[in-house]
Amino acid sequence: MKKLLVLPGDGIGPEIVAEAMKVIDHLKAAGGLELEIEQGLVGGSAYDAAGTPLPDATLEKARAADAILLGAVGGPKWEPLEIALRPEKGLLGLRSGLGLFANLRPAILYPQLAEASSLKPEVVAGLDIMIVRELTGGIYFGQPRGVRELDNGEREGFNTLVYAESEIRRIARVAFDIAAKRAGRVCSVDKANVLECTELWREVVTAEAASRPDIELSHMYVDNAAMQLVRAPKQFDVIVTTNMFGDILSDEAAMLTGSIGMLPSASLNEQGQGMYEPIHGSAPDIAGQNIANPLATILSVAMMLRFSLDRSDLADTIEAAVGRVLDQGLRTADIMQDGKRRVGTAEMGDAVVAAL
Amino acid sequence: MKKLLVLPGDGIGPEIVAEAMKVIDHLKAAGGLELEIEQGLVGGSAYDAAGTPLPDATLEKARAADAILLGAVGGPKWEPLEIALRPEKGLLGLRSGLGLFANLRPAILYPQLAEASSLKPEVVAGLDIMIVRELTGGIYFGQPRGVRELDNGEREGFNTLVYAESEIRRIARVAFDIAAKRAGRVCSVDKANVLECTELWREVVTAEAASRPDIELSHMYVDNAAMQLVRAPKQFDVIVTTNMFGDILSDEAAMLTGSIGMLPSASLNEQGQGMYEPIHGSAPDIAGQNIANPLATILSVAMMLRFSLDRSDLADTIEAAVGRVLDQGLRTADIMQDGKRRVGTAEMGDAVVAAL
Numbered sequence A, B: 001m002k003k004l005l006v007l008p009g010d011g012i013g014p015e016i017v018a019e020a021m022k023v024i025d026h027l028k029a030a031g032g033l034e035l036e037i038e039q040g041l042v043g044g045s046a047y048d049a050a051g052t053p054l055p056d057a058t059l060e061k062a063r064a065a066d067a068i069l070l071g072a073v074g075g076p077k078w079e080p081l082e083i084a085l086r087p088e089k090g091l092l093g094l095r096s097g098l099g100l101f102a103n104l105r106p107a108i109l110y111p112q113l114a115e116a117s118s119l120k121p122e123v124v125a126g127l128d129i130m131i132v133r134e135l136t137g138g139i140y141f142g143q144p145r146g147v148r149e150l151d152n153g154e155r156e157g158f159n160t161l162v163y164a165e166s167e168i169r170r171i172a173r174v175a176f177d178i179a180a181k182r183a184g185r186v187c188s189v190d191k192a193n194v195l196e197c198t199e200l201w202r203e204v205v206t207a208e209a210a211s212r213p214d215i216e217l218s219h220m221y222v223d224n225a226a227m228q229l230v231r232a233p234k235q236f237d238v239i240v241t242t243n244m245f246g247d248i249l250s251d252e253a254a255m256l257t258g259s260i261g262m263l264p265s266a267s268l269n270e271q272g273q274g275m276y277e278p279i280h281g282s283a284p285d286i287a288g289q290n291i292a293n294p295l296a297t298i299l300s301v302a303m304m305l306r307f308s309l310d311r312s313d314l315a316d317t318i319e320a321a322v323g324r325v326l327d328q329g330l331r332t333a334d335i336m337q338d339g340k341r342r343v344g345t346a347e348m349g350d351a352v353v354a355a356l
């Protein structure tokens, strides 16, 4: 039987994960889903309980699981802590500890929510981009890093951007494989005109594409990509990029849809083991008020069924159910519009279960 | 007498600079502007003529000048060259050689061009953000950098992000001084939850703000900033950030206006010496066709008069003249709209001179 580790995390994490669990429980009861489920601590809540954002027990459970469902981590409460103890380190520790190098972040505009975008309808209608972000390398994990004292007595902060050929090659392959099931176009984003590390990135991605006649590869500098996402986002099919550039561009792309509360993500390793989470954060300001949107987490369950649990059929079912709930006019506060019915977190989760 | 060095550069650089020179010549003849003018080579055209994107003669002339007017550099012709010989290195060499650490990039929506934005009018109407980008430090210039071979035989590319306290402090001061003449709000953008270097950035900016009761300082992670620029850009007054984040966010912000052909920039050193250039690139695909928009370069002349030549009066005159030309309905191809009159590069320059 497949194993799922559930990590609610901080802020709105527990409440949105609770709604996703309703969906999973329903599929276990009615959809023939077999799944052994464990819970674990990560982030600020783990720090509060165990003095570390990533307890050994959590990492062990994660290693033993086929899939991990994560809510969100972080909050102002833990911001005064040093970087090594912050909630984010729990997330980063899971990513690197499990080798989750491939982060898939779709930016999809739901037709029912077209109005929510700050962009003109004609610019974003039908938007469907997949951002493939490298997740266990680059400047996020590069050594050396820290703060040192200079001879003149002042301090200097430093980090290292580093990529080996093999790291670049494997993320390029993931992007190519995903694109092959879509429009077949991959845009690799770098800053090869300034950074030697990303000059190597461009070279390796280009070489890797040579054996992929099914893929149309282009390259773009990151500053231009940030512009093009605003100007004409529909020009993109799949974007593949580094950890840091992917962090920035995937959030920008997500916001083009105007409904970041709708977007799931998957982080996969070479064995197909995956961690699934909404791309929005822990939103501590609205935690515990039953107003957060659980749909991104529920859609993360769909990605999990597709990529780690070999149940694409159930993934399709969930996505269709979410579509129906939107068609019914149900909206949480973040996606509320005139003429629609405003519902809370729990009511939205129940509605999806009812629509299943 | 003040000295100006003119560096037309590559692509559309020479033709847009030629229009800016018409404006300068007019101000010399009719506006009481005293200025000694020299020309120089930089970028790909310098490489073609002298084998290097930044000839010693150019750097010497630049050091002796009060202000530098640059067109743009770069083009596919020089992309096969190694990084050290590319046109971009000419630009980076000028920035670091002259210590031009403060890059001011306004993102302003001209009311006459409100339609050009891909964002909804209500989201961007009246947009006026100033991005203050650190320009001579960070990962652009950090050492060590390059490509090395690992023990297992594969190559690894690496770059170093590094900031000393003094570098952070001086750019924060520039941002505070600029904000003091605007709405007084500065948002410092970093990735302090992941990168130690930008944790120091946040600490130093915060400390520097303690003696500035006139400034309201906030902090934002770069991924969130990339989102907020799309969601609600008018929340920002002044943004201060690192070289790399500034490269990305300033281009994103510029594109919010939809008229990147309209936006100038200034790069200043501690002595007030400055380099002025349009933020758009060299657009080699349209070079030599008399269709490029010269207004960003002409508006760069206005910034130059204000920041390096102590002639704010003439800067105001130029900006007013550009407004009048837009009011008259004249548009280059990039900002063309129904019902307006399409003009070429030279005609646009002439129109500004006529409006002066």
Ligand SMILES: CC(C)[C@H](C(=O)O)[C@@H](O)C(=O)O
Pocket (backbone or CB within 6 Å): A074, A088, A091, A092, A247, B193, B194, B223
């Ligand atoms: C919380 C933070 C460490 C994380 C990141 O920067 O990767 C987040 O922004 C994300 O994109 O998942």
Ligand SMILES: CC(C)[C@H](C(=O)O)[C@@H](O)C(=O)O
Pocket (backbone or CB within 6 Å): A193, A194, A223, B074, B088, B091, B092, B247
């Ligand atoms: C041309 C390039 C080196 C440059 C940069 O990255 O700084 C450009 O994008 C800019 O923003 O001025």
